[in-house]
Amino acid sequence: MTELAIGIDGGGTSCRAAVADRNGTIIGRGKSGPANILSDLENSLLNIAESARLALIDAGVAAETISSVAAVVGVAGANVTDYGQRIEKALPFAEGRVVTDALIALQGALGDADGIVGAFGTGSVYNARKDGRLNGIGGWGFVVGDQASGARLGRDLMERSLLAHDGVRPASPMTEAILAEYGDDPERIVEFAHSARPTDFARYAPVVFEHATSGDAVAVGIVTDAATAIGESLEALLWPGCPSICLLGGLAEAYEPWLPQRYRQLLAKPKNDALHGAVELAVKLLNERQRGAA
Numbered sequence: 001m002t003e004l005a006i007g008i009d010g011g012g013t014s015c016r017a018a019v020a021d022r023n024g025t026i027i028g029r030g031k032s033g034p035a036n037i038l039s040d041l042e043n044s045l046l047n048i049a050e051s052a053r054l055a056l057i058d059a060g061v062a063a064e065t066i067s068s069v070a071a072v073v074g075v076a077g078a079n080v081t082d083y084g085q086r087i088e089k090a091l092p093f094a095e096g097r098v099v100t101d102a103l104i105a106l107q108g109a110l111g112d113a114d115g116i117v118g119a120f121g122t123g124s125v126y127n128a129r130k131d132g133r134l135n136g137i138g139g140w141g142f143v144v145g146d147q148a149s150g151a152r153l154g155r156d157l158m159e160r161s162l163l164a165h166d167g168v169r170p171a172s173p174m175t176e177a178i179l180a181e182y183g184d185d186p187e188r189i190v191e192f193a194h195s196a197r198p199t200d201f202a203r204y205a206p207v208v209f210e211h212a213t214s215g216d217a218v219a220v221g222i223v224t225d226a227a228t229a230i231g232e233s234l235e236a237l238l239w240p241g242c243p244s245i246c247l248l249g250g251l252a253e254a255y256e257p258w259l260p261q262r263y264r265q266l267l268a269k270p271k272n273d274a275l276h277g278a279v280e281l282a283v284k285l286l287n288e289r290q291r292g293a294a
Contacts, residue, residue, distance in 0.1 A: 010035030028059025108277025
């Protein structure tokens, strides 16, 4: 095994990798397509490996070195049945470990300290560390979970637009704009929804926040419900004396003003991002293996 470690952040939009030496210094980075293991396991594996190879090439190392490095891959869905194990067995690394995206987010944001992390991108997931013990929740995919994620915001927008079209719920400038985008044909929205991936729904998240900021009643309702869901999840993890809460991901900043004060007062800036967390864990894995081989 070489003295190189690779951390990989497999997200629903893209897969990012960074290669580091045994001291944790990042020397190369790579990026490939999405790694949504629950909806597309085969292509996720290809993109995970490709991002690692590109990171090695960026570091000036032969791509074939991939077979002799230690790596940690963080992906949503690693905690669902045997998906994580299936990926672990198929990884091209000398030593590979698959963990949840929540764990690499926690490590990146807090280092080895205690606290709570909530990550909001295409999906959503939470993790907490108290007295060194981990407790992760969420990350079940947007069909039955991922409340407050970009995918759920987009899905909710489509649902509310159809309800407005049917006269079940009030319309708003936002729902009218969505209907107009689909030619005022609700069947086109249904067609989109049945073939859409989480990332397709998630691209509507900025639209929801933009309209919510301007006071659109439907948008405000969607964001308020999402913020309530965030509060419920944080409450499930919170303990007296919890030192900090870090919100991560592309939607984190947008949610901050919508959260109750009791959570906002605990908000802290993350030390690093999830990719850096994956690298830290990969370096620990590398050093553990080298000590064991000594």
